[in-house]
Amino acid sequence: MPQGFSRKEGTIAAGWYRARNFVLLCVVAAGAVPAARGESLLERGEYLVAAAGCSNCHTDENGGFLAGGRALNTPYGTFYTPNITPHREYGIGAWTEAEFLRAMKAGLAPDGGNYYPAFPYVAYAGMRREDVLAVKAYLDSIPPVARPNRRHRLPWYLRFRPGLWLWKFLYLAPRGAGAAGDPDPERRRGAYLVNALAHCGECHTPRDWLGGLIESQRHGGTAHGPDGEAVPNITPDRQNGIGKWSDGDLSFYLETGLTPDGDAAGGAMAEVIDNVTSRLTKQDRQAMVRYVMSLPAIENALKTKRKKTRRDPDEY
Ligand code: HEC
Ligand code: HEC
Numbered sequence: 001m002p003q004g005f006s007r008k009e010g011t012i013a014a015g016w017y018r019a020r021n022f023v024l025l026c027v028v029a030a031g032a033v034p035a036a037r038g039e040s041l042l043e044r045g046e047y048l049v050a051a052a053g054c055s056n057c058h059t060d061e062n063g064g065f066l067a068g069g070r071a072l073n074t075p076y077g078t079f080y081t082p083n084i085t086p087h088r089e090y091g092i093g094a095w096t097e098a099e100f101l102r103a104m105k106a107g108l109a110p111d112g113g114n115y116y117p118a119f120p121y122v123a124y125a126g127m128r129r130e131d132v133l134a135v136k137a138y139l140d141s142i143p144p145v146a147r148p149n150r151r152h153r154l155p156w157y158l159r160f161r162p163g164l165w166l167w168k169f170l171y172l173a174p175r176g177a178g179a180a181g182d183p184d185p186e187r188r189r190g191a192y193l194v195n196a197l198a199h200c201g202e203c204h205t206p207r208d209w210l211g212g213l214i215e216s217q218r219h220g221g222t223a224h225g226p227d228g229e230a231v232p233n234i235t236p237d238r239q240n241g242i243g244k245w246s247d248g249d250l251s252f253y254l255e256t257g258l259t260p261d262g263d264a265a266g267g268a269m270a271e272v273i274d275n276v277t278s279r280l281t282k283q284d285r286q287a288m289v290r291y292v293m294s295l296p297a298i299e300n301a302l303k304t305k306r307k308k309t310r311r312d313p314d315e316y
Contacts, residue, residue, distance in 0.1 A: 045138025048131050050279040051197045052124065056271050057081045067091070067145035072118055073227050076211060077154035079118040087144035100136045101129065107168060114164035116152070117211065122172055126196035171212040190291025193284055198276050200292075203231045203268060206300075220298035229267050237297035250289045254278070 049055070058081045060070040068083040086093035092100070099110045107114060107121040115121060124132070182188045194200050205213045206222035221233030221240070233241040242250065249260045254277035257265040265273055277285060 041134055041137050042141055044131075045134040045136070045141075047279075048135050048197065049138055050276060051193060051284070052127075052135070053198060053272060053276045054084070054135075056268075056275050057119075058084050063147055064145035065142060066139070067147045069147060069150060074118060074211075075224065075228075076116075076118075076158055077152060079116060079152045079154075080150035081119075082149045083145060083147050084139060085142055085145045085147075086140050087146055090146050090148050091144055092139070093144055095136075097133060097136060101132055104132050104135075105129075107164075107172065114161045114168065116158075116161075116164065117167065117171070120199045120202045122213075123196055123199035123202060125172060126192070167210060167212070170210070184290075186287045187291050187294055189284065190287035190289070190294075193280070193288045194291055198272070198288070200234070200272075204234050217298060217300060219292075219295055220300035226268050231268075233298060233300045234292060235295045235298040236293055237299050240300055241297060242292075243297060247289050247293055250292060251285055254280075254285055254288065 055066060057070055057072060058066045058068050060068065060081075063069045064085065066084050068081045070081045072079040072081065083091040085091040088094045095103075095110060102108045103110075103115065104121060104124045104127065106125070107117070107119065109115060182191065201213060201218050203225050204219045204221060205215075206217050206220065207224070208214055219233070219235050221231055223230050225231035235241040236243040238244055245253075245260055253259055253265065254273060256278070257270060257273040259265070264270070277288070280288070
């Protein structure tokens with residue numbers, strides 16, 4: 001019967017087809033897997049650089065991406081961020097992985113000198129080693145920029161870098177694992193994003209007279225944030241913090257910069273939202289929200305209310 005024949009032939013053909021596809025798939029997969037992995041290492045590095053806000057400090061509006069030169073005004077003086085593009089002379093293109101790991105996790109320069117904590121290595125010390133290396137792989141892939149570094153403008157008594165050993169002894173305790181014992185994987189991921197990568201506490205925590213974060217007040221807000229700006233309490237305290245915000249409010253704010261009362265985020269936070277939190281995956285933003293909302297409420301009655309954003313004159 002022609003029908004039976006064709007069915008049989010169809011079956012043989014289909015079998016052959018499947019076998020051929022299987023072989024092709026294996027060939028493609030064998031070639032594609034390493035390529036895809038290579039690509040995803042860079043993609044991961046790029047994502048981590050955004051999540052860690054490197055460009056907030058290392059990109060100056062008059063310079064190239066991550067080419068440094070941005071002035072950071074602190075109560076201790078003015079720091080000018082260095083060039084971290086892979087330029088071999090002006091950037092960090094000649095650094096080894098070990099040197100990069102030491103800088104990020106121990107705040108040590110290749111010559112053994114200490115970095116100032118204006119570089120938030122106290123937070124990055126909590127980053128996973130493989131994440132630091134993904135960051136390095138990505139940094140190695142961006143365009144090198146020939147821009148020389150500028151010296152910091154600091155009072156004489158702070159120019160002595162060995163003095164930072166004492167500071168590090170007092171304050172360098174990795175926090176990335178802050179929630180390592182947390183049985184909830186989403187909160188654990190949120191803690192990693194908030195503490196080790198996005199370093200929210202570097203701005204939202206008051207500092208003692210030596211410039212170390214006051215751990216008992218972490219995320220409780222401070223009147224003396226970066227550039228002398230007040231930074232609000234982001235713990236779920238109902239009076240002074242964001243205890244009246246819903247999870248959705250916080251997630252929406254971190255994505256769009258709009259508060260529940262319709263104000264727009266200003267100052268340093270607008271940059272954090274543009275460069276960091278709006279670029280996270282929905283899932284990571286959700287993890288961040290979950291962790292922030294689970295923080296102990298701190299009753300910090302500092303007057304750190306949001307600055308009123310300029311309103312449209314038509315509103316008056
Ligand atoms: C809050 C601002 C800030 C952020 C965010 C920041 N840095 Fe820095 N970084 C600095 C400052 C300031 C220095 C200089 C420190 C010093 O001179 O002691 C520095 C120094 C460095 C150095 C040493 C460069 C050299 O030439 O010695 C590297 C490497 C570096 N940062 C990488 C990064 C990476 C990667 C990120 C993101 C994961 C990042 N930084 C995020 C402020 C920042
Ligand atoms: C570079 C400093 C800086 C960093 C880092 C930072 N913030 Fe902020 N944040 C601010 C400032 C300044 C404000 C006040 C913004 C304003 O006046 O509109 C603010 C406001 C906020 C608010 C609004 C609170 C309110 O009552 O209006 C929330 C929520 C917030 N930040 C969460 C975060 C989270 C979460 C992170 C980490 C992903 C973070 N911030 C990282 C400086 C910072």
